[in-house]
Amino acid sequence: MAHADYNCCAVCASKLSYAGFDASHKETLCGPCVANLARQGVIVGSPGELLQWAKETDASTVAAVLTAAGFKDCYYENEVDESLSPMLAQSKEA
Numbered sequence: 001m002a003h004a005d006y007n008c009c010a011v012c013a014s015k016l017s018y019a020g021f022d023a024s025h026k027e028t029l030c031g032p033c034v035a036n037l038a039r040q041g042v043i044v045g046s047p048g049e050l051l052q053w054a055k056e057t058d059a060s061t062v063a064a065v066l067t068a069a070g071f072k073d074c075y076y077e078n079e080v081d082e083s084l085s086p087m088l089a090q091s092k093e094a
Contacts, residue, residue, distance in 0.1 A: 009033055010047040010080045013072040028079040036069040047080050065093030
């Protein structure tokens with residue numbers, strides 16, 4: 001099945017569960033990503049908490065942590081990518 005039919009992780013964009021036409025993109029975190037973020041001192045349990053952390057943290061730190069955690073953009077429009085992808089791109093330009 002296509003990625004569009006699956007709920008996916010807010011960090012790694014991996015398929016998490018089949019949802020068909022009701023799929024949500026980047027509205028949850030998978031266990032491995034929660035663990036990867038925690039190893040770097042970022043304790044979050046939801047995409048909302050991740051976005052709040054990013055808002056309160058300098059862009060270079062956000063980019064470094066997300067890159068190390070395996071952040072990937074999702075093909076489908078979502079709030080997480082809209083907020084975090086520019087921070088990653090800005091960090092690469094610097």
